[in-house]
């Protein structure tokens with residue numbers, strides 16, 4: 001086990017910093033540092049810049065355009081990118097469906113989809129959850145009936161993040177209604193422009209259009225879009241969830257928001273002077289900083305094991321629980337520091353360039369929106385309770 005970065009890793013960090021400082025567009029960086037919403041165009045623009053450098057798919061095998069970085073190098077890149085204010089890449093393509101295609105896809109599927117994911121040309125969404133199937137995902141009922149060389153898909157997905165932007169959806173469907181729950185599921189790739197698909201927005205607490213309902217009405221999907229074996233999609237689904245949960249990106253984002261707290265919000269007035277002189281507030285910042293450090297060391301320990309060929313396994317659940325809790329904790333500190341300035345939440349205030357005309361700090365509404373938005377963290381990708389169940393079973397043998 002090694003808990004310090006090697007000279008080569010330190011040099012790599014410098015190279016990443018130099019690249020970010022030269023290539024990250026300033027308008028995008030400013031939005032990210034202030035927690036302002038990004039447009040699809042911002043994210044695609046950044047993905048294409050990374051692709052130009054050969055860095056848009058860090059964890060893929062080199063022969064498919066991956067970087068060949070070690071897990072620790074990937075972590076350094078992700079942390080530096082988040083700290084500098086680079087957008088988090090949309091995970092559905094690079095980090096979710098791509099590993100499934102690499103593990104279970106045909107050569108034709110790999111050749112058709114991977115280059116367009118890497119280049120940022122295709123935007124993917126995840127069609128797993130349904131109104132009656134969330135934590136109990138295997139209870140899904142969207143049906144896929146094979147007719148000649150096409151599946152006919154009918155049903156409803158929900159909470160589909162960025163379906164409104166998506167070109168493609170990877171989707172779990174019930175292809176054998178008579179088989180035991182997990183055995184009758186298949187993993188299909190669906191073109192979002194197919195006739196019969198309707199995307200209906202769900203506006204969340206922060207006023208954002210991030211999630212959707214997706215209705216599928218007799219959508220015809222080529223049989224060649226089946227990934228893996230018919231009725232064995234549960235294997236793909238589980239494999240993908242491990243990649244979804246093991247996101248190392250959160251620590252950089254938490255540190256970025258901690259920095260905003262210390263550099264900007266701590267100078268706000270507290271009960272007896274600036275918050276930076278309020279002992280109990282400083283203690284809360286110190287406590288959460290210590291907890292982030294502890295999480296980072298735990299993560300680096302796992303990555304150094306992974307560097308030597310080890311498997312992160314169910315520890316992914318541990319990282320998801322802790323990083324989501326800490327991200328929420330920091331956003332709560334933002335709100336506490338804003339005090340009554342967190343109360344007004346005018347429409348349009350989260351747009352870049354918005355001004356309150358001196359009534360409240362212009363950065364305030366975006367921090368409130370961020371606080372509200374981050375409530376999702378302990379729900380999506382498997383709720384906190386479900387992650388705890390996984391850990392208690394796998395790690396504690398309960």
Ligand SMILES: Cc1cc2nc3c(=O)[nH]c(=O)nc-3n(C[C@H](O)[C@H](O)[C@H](O)COP(=O)(O)OP(=O)(O)OC[C@H]3O[C@@H](n4cnc5c(N)ncnc54)[C@H](O)[C@@H]3O)c2cc1C
Nearest residue numbers: 126127128129134135159160161376379380381382383385
């Ligand atoms: C912002 C956001 C974005 C999302 N994006 C996507 C997406 O892009 N694609 C997609 O497919 N899905 C997406 N989801 C859906 C997400 O994966 C589900 O919301 C999640 O799996 C929980 O399912 P549920 O909402 O049906 O809640 P339920 O499963 O009904 O759970 C309700 C409550 O019961 C608890 N619970 C359930 N089962 C157990 C158990 N066995 N033990 C203890 N407690 C339990 C849960 O923890 C939760 O608190 C998104 C969700 C959100 C909020």
